[in-house]
Amino acid sequence: xxxxxxxxxxxxxxxxxxxxxxxxxxxxxxxxxxxxxxxxxxxxxxxxxxxxxxxxxxxxxxxxxxxxxxxxxxxxxxxxxxxxxxxxxxxxxxxxxxxxxxxxxxxxxxxxxxxxxxxxxxxxxxxxxxxxxxxxxxxxxxxxxxxxxxxxxxxxxxxxxxxxxxxxxxxxxxxxxxxxxxxxxxxxxxxxxxxxxxxxxxxxxxxxxxxxxxxxxxxxxxxxxxxxxxxxxxxxxxxxxxxxxxxxxxxxxxxxxxxxxxxxxxxxxxxxxxxxxxxxxxxxxxxxxxxxxxxxxxxxxxxxxxxxxxxxxxxxxxxxxxxxxxxx
Amino acid sequence: xxxxxxxxxxxxxxxxxxxxxxxxxxxxxxxxxxxxxxxxxxxxxxxxxxxxxxxxxxxxxxxxxxxxxxxxxxxxxxxxxxxxxxxxxxxxxxxxxxxxxxxxxxxxxxxxxxxxxxxxxxxxxxxxxxxxxxxxxxxxxxxxxxxxxxxxxxxxxxxxxxxxxxxxxxxxxxxxxxxxxxxxxxxxxxxxxxxxxxxxxxxxxxxxxxxxxxxxxxxxxxxxxxxxxxxxxxxxxxxxxxxxxxxxxxxxxxxxxxxxxxxxxxxxxxxxxxxxxxxxxxxxxxxxxxxxxxxxxxxxxxxxxxxxxxxxxxxxxxxxxxxxxxxxxxxxxxxxxxxxxxxxxxxxxxxxxxxxx
Numbered sequence: 232x233x234x235x236x237x238x239x240x241x242x243x244x245x246x247x248x249x250x251x252x253x254x255x256x257x258x259x260x261x262x263x264x265x266x267x268x269x270x271x272x273x274x275x276x277x278x279x280x281x282x283x284x285x286x287x288x289x290x291x292x293x294x295x296x297x298x299x300x301x302x303x304x305x306x307x308x309x310x311x312x313x314x315x316x317x318x319x320x321x322x323x324x325x326x327x328x329x330x331x332x333x334x335x336x337x338x339x340x341x342x343x344x345x346x347x348x349x350x351x352x353x354x355x356x357x358x359x360x361x362x363x364x365x366x367x368x369x370x371x372x373x374x375x376x377x378x379x380x381x382x383x384x385x386x387x388x389x390x391x392x393x394x395x396x397x398x399x400x401x402x403x404x405x406x407x408x409x410x411x412x413x414x415x416x417x418x419x420x421x422x423x424x425x426x427x428x429x430x431x432x433x434x435x436x437x438x439x440x441x442x443x444x445x446x447x448x449x450x451x452x453x454x455x456x457x458x459x460x461x462x463x464x465x466x467x468x469x470x471x472x473x474x475x476x477x478x479x480x481x482x483x484x485x486x487x488x489x490x491x492x493x494x495x496x497x498x499x500x501x502x503x504x505x506x507x508x509x510x511x512x513x514x515x516x517x518x519x520x521x522x523x524x525x526x527x528x529x530x531x532x533x534x535x536x537x538x539x540x541x542x543x544x545x546x547x548x549x550x551x552x553x554x555x556x557x558x559x
Numbered sequence: 560x561x562x563x564x565x566x567x568x569x570x571x572x573x574x575x576x577x578x579x580x581x582x583x584x585x586x587x588x589x590x591x592x593x594x595x596x597x598x599x600x601x602x603x604x605x606x607x608x609x610x611x612x613x614x615x616x617x618x619x620x621x622x623x624x625x626x627x628x629x630x631x632x633x634x635x636x637x638x639x640x641x642x643x644x645x646x647x648x649x650x651x652x653x654x655x656x657x658x659x660x661x662x663x664x665x666x667x668x669x670x671x672x673x674x675x676x677x678x679x680x681x682x683x684x685x686x687x688x689x690x691x692x693x694x695x696x697x698x699x700x701x702x703x704x705x706x707x708x709x710x711x712x713x714x715x716x717x718x719x720x721x722x723x724x725x726x727x728x729x730x731x732x733x734x735x736x737x738x739x740x741x742x743x744x745x746x747x748x749x750x751x752x753x754x755x756x757x758x759x760x761x762x763x764x765x766x767x768x769x770x771x772x773x774x775x776x777x778x779x780x781x782x783x784x785x786x787x788x789x790x791x792x793x794x795x796x797x798x799x800x801x802x803x804x805x806x807x808x809x810x811x812x813x814x815x816x817x818x819x820x821x822x823x824x825x826x827x828x829x830x831x832x833x834x835x836x837x838x839x840x841x842x843x844x845x846x847x848x849x850x851x852x853x854x855x856x857x858x859x860x861x862x863x864x865x866x867x868x869x870x871x872x873x874x875x876x877x878x879x880x881x882x883x884x885x886x887x888x889x890x891x892x893x894x895x896x897x898x899x900x901x902x903x904x905x906x907x908x909x910x911x912x913x914x915x916x
Contacts, residue, residue: 332657363621393614552661
């Protein structure tokens with residue numbers, strides 16, 4: 232019931248377009264030397280928006296905690312936890328960057344008011360920090376759960392196995408929704424050359440952890456699968472591993488050029504075809520949404536590029552909480 | 560007359576009852592063992608974790624993100640090395656988020672030689688740890704400081720690293736911890752009966768904590784002048800501090816050298832004000848620790864000494880540290896040769912004190 236109420240096709244489409252055009256703008260910024268490095272999630276929108284819309288959002292242990300990886304802008308936009316300008320500011324490393332004050336790469340968000348812990352470049356460590364979130368949520372009870380995301384290549388790290396072990400300790404199971412977005416690639420390496428398991432999700436079975444693999448290119452399948460998994464974790468207070476098959480539309484990152492991979496499926500195009508076939512939106516209307524959003528990102532960029540970079544005298548600020556300047 | 564292990568245990572108990580400590584965990588930290596050095600016996604929030612150091616540090620970070628305060632233990636510092644990137648992560652979260660997030664968490668781990676621990680139970684970690692900004696790092700040399708430093712860690716809103724010198728964990732304190740039984744044989748026995756778990760079946764055992772424990776705190780970043788002197792300054796911490804004190808006492812009793820000994824206690828932040836004042840007074844300084852000598856934390860203190868006090872020195876500042884070997888050897892002569900001992904400290908003090916420029 233909750234999922235169907237939130238699954239408003241026009242809203243979902245608008246958010247998918249916003250997430251996509253945000254990534255496209257950041258890629259353009261990289262190519263224009265207006266940002267040093269891009270990594271993001273174009274090709275994951277059909278999963279990210281349904282997830283973001285179903286987060287029990289807020290600050291503190293009564294709400295969901297999110298230990299995300301760096302392909303998560305769509306989740307955060309759908310939550311309303313940040314706006315496109317926040318991401319553009321981080322991409323441009325301006326002093327106004329609300330996530331890191333110009334200290335970190337683009338798409339490395341951090342929003343304490345929405346329990347989004349700082350996204351880090353390290354692979355799979357978020358599956359370790361999520362363990363602590365799960366312990367706190369187990370003690371807290373109620374509705375809040377801990378959600379963590381990673382790519383399938385990162386599951387080769389021992390940290391993935393750690394999360395399976397810790398979340399399924401007998402009589403101490405943790406309310407953790409572990410999500411693996413499987414795009415079939417680890418930077419330049421084909422996953423099929425490195426992973427013998429048929430499904431990443433199968434690894435949870437050995438621990439008695441409920442699991443499922445879904446088509447993350449389909450909005451409605453994502454909505455219902457996330458809804459069911461969340462309901463299980465929220466009520467049973469036990470872990471769930473959800474493997475989501477997605478696309479990687481612009482390669483690993485700007486390090487591989489940030490160019491469109493034409494052989495990757497486009498979940499936005501798939502959804503738009505569905506909306507058009509079902510008569511929910513016309514082609515013209517969808518094109519207008521895209522054009523408007525693209526223009527909005529351009530205007531944001533124009534604004535942000537005028538903003539100052541961080542003052543180098545602040546480099547020692549916040550090494551320790553609330554402390555400014557060099558202390559030694 | 561609590562041992563250092565008992566002192567830390569009492570501080571953790573105080574933290575559970577008064578400072579919001581929700582979790583004290585790690586390998587064998589909970590019942591029945593209560594820690595391989597008995598530091599966590601009887602604590603109500605102590606529990607056993609999987610044998611997974613990275614998971615332990617990750618769990619601590621996640622608990623801290625969630626607003627809970629925890630103490631995580633790595634059973635020996637030798638096994639903390641595979642968590643280095645997690646320690647780095649914990650240390651950079653406040654800075655990386657430009658001050659949004661803080662992590663109120665403490666990690667404790669036994670360090671150093673002294674129990675014939677061979678290659679993987681003798682590592683030091685002070686030099687490696689001080690390479691990781693964003694942490695406050697302490698290392699006590701006696702039971703009273705261990706109590707007060709742990710209380711300080713439990714009050715701090717940042718990640719704190721409590722390095723336990725394993726050779727001193729069973730050493731009895733000479734100063735009374737506020738609230739512990741009196742410093743007599745009877746008091747020592749009473750404390751043992753109150754808070755040490757019995758041998759054998761412990762399933763029905765519960766500790767009786769001293770009622771008068773307080774929030775006695777040793778502020779982070781504050782050194783202690785152990786004994787005053789005029790000929791040279793000796794700066795140390797952890798296992799080598801009592802050896803430096805003993806060496807200074809011997810040399811003073813022999814009317815040979817008047818050494819001022821300073822217990823650094825906090826490695827980060829460290830009390831440069833106290834160190835600089837002492838070095839200015841004596842014009843000579845020897846830094847002593849047992850970590851490997853290359854890229855040693857003492858080398859940073861040497862650099863600071865040279866840069867800030869060069870023209871006030873009467874002799875070259877020195878560092879006496881552990882050998883740059885892959886491990887600490889097991890055989891008695893090998894362990895003794897790997898890390899500073901009383902005789903090598905005496906020799907180094909004499910050299911620094913007698914050098915003529």
